[in-house]
Amino acid sequence: xxxxxxxxxxxxxxxxxxxxxxxxxxxxxxxxxxxxxxxxxxxxxxxxxxxxxxxxxxxxxxxxxxxxxxxxxxxxxxxxxxxxxxxxxxxxxxxxxxxxxxxxxxxxxxxxxxxxxxxxxxxxxxxxxxxxxxxxxxxxxxxxxxxxxxxxxxxxxxxxxxxxxxxxxxxxxxxxxxxxxxxxxxxxxxxxxxxxxxxxxxxxxxxxxxxxxxxxxxxxxxxxxxxxxxxxxxxxxxxxxxxxxxxxxxxxxxxxxxxxxxxxxxxxxxxxxxxxxxxxxxxxxxxxxxxxxxxxxxxxxxxxxxxxxxxxxxxxxxxxxxxxxxxxxxxxxxxxxxxxxxxxxxxxxxxxxxxxxxxxxxxxxx
Numbered sequence: 001x002x003x004x005x006x007x008x009x010x011x012x013x014x015x016x017x018x019x020x021x022x023x024x025x026x027x028x029x030x031x032x033x034x035x036x037x038x039x040x041x042x043x044x045x046x047x048x049x050x051x052x053x054x055x056x057x058x059x060x061x062x063x064x065x066x067x068x069x070x071x072x073x074x075x076x077x078x079x080x081x082x083x084x085x086x087x088x089x090x091x092x093x094x095x096x097x098x099x100x101x102x103x104x105x106x107x108x109x110x111x112x113x114x115x116x117x118x119x120x121x122x123x124x125x126x127x128x129x130x131x132x133x134x135x136x137x138x139x140x141x142x143x144x145x146x147x148x149x150x151x152x153x154x155x156x157x158x159x160x161x162x163x164x165x166x167x168x169x170x171x172x173x174x175x176x177x178x179x180x181x182x183x184x185x186x187x188x189x190x191x192x193x194x195x196x197x198x199x200x201x202x203x204x205x206x207x208x209x210x211x212x213x214x215x216x217x218x219x220x221x222x223x224x225x226x227x228x229x230x231x232x233x234x235x236x237x238x239x240x241x242x243x244x245x246x247x248x249x250x251x252x253x254x255x256x257x258x259x260x261x262x263x264x265x266x267x268x269x270x271x272x273x274x275x276x277x278x279x280x281x282x283x284x285x286x287x288x289x290x291x292x293x294x295x296x297x298x299x300x301x302x303x304x305x306x307x308x309x310x311x312x313x314x315x316x317x318x319x320x321x322x323x324x325x326x327x328x329x330x331x332x333x334x335x336x337x338x339x340x341x342x343x344x345x346x347x348x349x350x351x352x353x354x355x356x357x358x359x360x361x362x363x364x365x366x
Contacts, residue, residue, distance in 0.1 A: 001141045001220070002195050002282050006134055007032035007306045008289035009224055009252065015296045016243035017231035023126055023238075025303060027231075029311065030130025030350050031137070034059045034082050036308045037354065038323045041330035045317075046337045057354035059131075062323045070183050075148045081361035082131070082354070083138050084147025084186055085110065089364035096366055098146035099153055100139055102219075103226060106364070107139040110357060115234050122237055123346060127353035129234070133227060135357070140223040141194045144205070144212045145187045155206040156180075156189035162200035162215075178271055192278055197256040197285070217256050224252055243296075255292050260285035315345035 011028030015021060040058030044051060059082045061074070080086070080098070087104040090096050114128035146153040159175050162168070175191040182188040190212075193201040197220050202213030228245055260281035286306075294301035312320035316338035322330070342348065 001137050001197070002192075002285075003032050003035070003306060004255075004282060004285040004289055005137060005141075005197055005220060005224075006035065008286055008293075008304075009220075009255070010130070010133055010137070010227070011304060012248070012252065012289070012293045012296060013224060013228045014231050015240070016245075016248050017228055017234075018239040018242045019231065019236055020238050020240050021297050021303070023236070025297075026123065026126045026346065027130040027133065029306065029346070030127040030353065031134045032306055033308075033311065033350055034131055034134040034354070036060060036323075037350070038062045041325070041327060043317075043330075044333070044335040045342065046335040047340055047342060051335050054348075054351075056351045057358060059354050070149060070185060072148070075185065076362070076365065077358060079147035079186055080365065081358045082135055084142050084145060085135050085139055085361070086146075086365070090366045098148050098150070100142045100145060100147075102140040102143045102223070103136075104139055106361075107136045110360065111136050111230060113360060114353075114357070115230075119235060119237060123344070124349045124352055127346065127349045128356060129231075131350070131353045131357050136230075137223055137227065140219055141216070142187060144210070145190070145194070147186055149183055149185045151184045152207040153205070154184040154186065154189065156187070157204045157206040159190060159193065159203045160201065161193065164200070174274055178274060196259075198259045217253065220256050221249070221253050224256075225249070251292055255285075255289050258285050258288040260288075311345070311347040311350065315347035316342055317347070 007028045010031045011024050014024035014027045019027065037057065037059040038061060039056040043054040043056055045054055046052070058078055060078065084098070084100045085104065085106050086096070086098050087101040088094075088096070088106055089109070110132040111129070114125070114132040117125035117128050119125065156179070159172060159179075160169050161172050161175075163170055175193070179189050179191045187194045190203055193199050193203070194216075197216055200215040200217070202211065204211055225245060228248070232242060260283070262277065262280050262284070290301070290304055294304060297304040308323075309320050317336050319333055319336060322333075325333075
């Protein structure tokens, strides 16, 4: 899934499930930041003249780091714990699979454990719920793929997409050309199709001749309902009235259907241009969510918006554009002076939450 679901849909679901506006957006931000936390090297900070080295938890990789992300360490510490959760924890003498399944036992375990975080640790609890919700939601979109580099599980062939306007199936050339040489990790070879809320698509996992086909609108809507139910059942501080699902379903479905159309499709097989097109389309889909659900965040609907750097800045960090940093860039960066409340910032709470989830998953892998 992409930001239109991980942030905007999750924010709507959390608010509708009774969380107050601020808490709902904290959950939503943590959910989306799992795709944006590329800080994988030591970060030095200075508090009241004392230097500290912070070891943030990487939960994603930027485009320029795609080669590094192919290692087994990356698969086991990033892709599997946060994006491609196996269906069940490992148990000796029982069959084990790395291939993700929707609403699986393992995915539910992550969310249940996050919800058990004590209310006294409320902001970390909200962050844990958000991180777990990212993985939980991905169990729907990533079903049928695994987070490890494995040809049997992830070798995709024959992608076909359904054009709803033309009422016909197509074999998209860009995806079938650009993505066939990517590694057998996750849904890399299936391009963006598993994550596009509006997409109806199908493909074959070549090595097993396993057919995958789904209508993401229906699939994502079913995920939204389960997430809503989970959030409604959670304990809350200063809750607001619950908005019944029946009042949400049609509006959410309408938002999921938006393809984020742009004036002209890019006909080039350039990966850079293709990614730029996809980024523009998802941006336009996010605008649909803002317009449809601004009423849930009145009188300040502008707060229903995502900024990748917001939590880094809120923590008092000043050099925050590190997404494409090399190791030398990280090493050369001097300690950043931050206030004593840095330890209680949402950025730190997110990384503590991500660390808890990673440990929980790693302890239950073979």
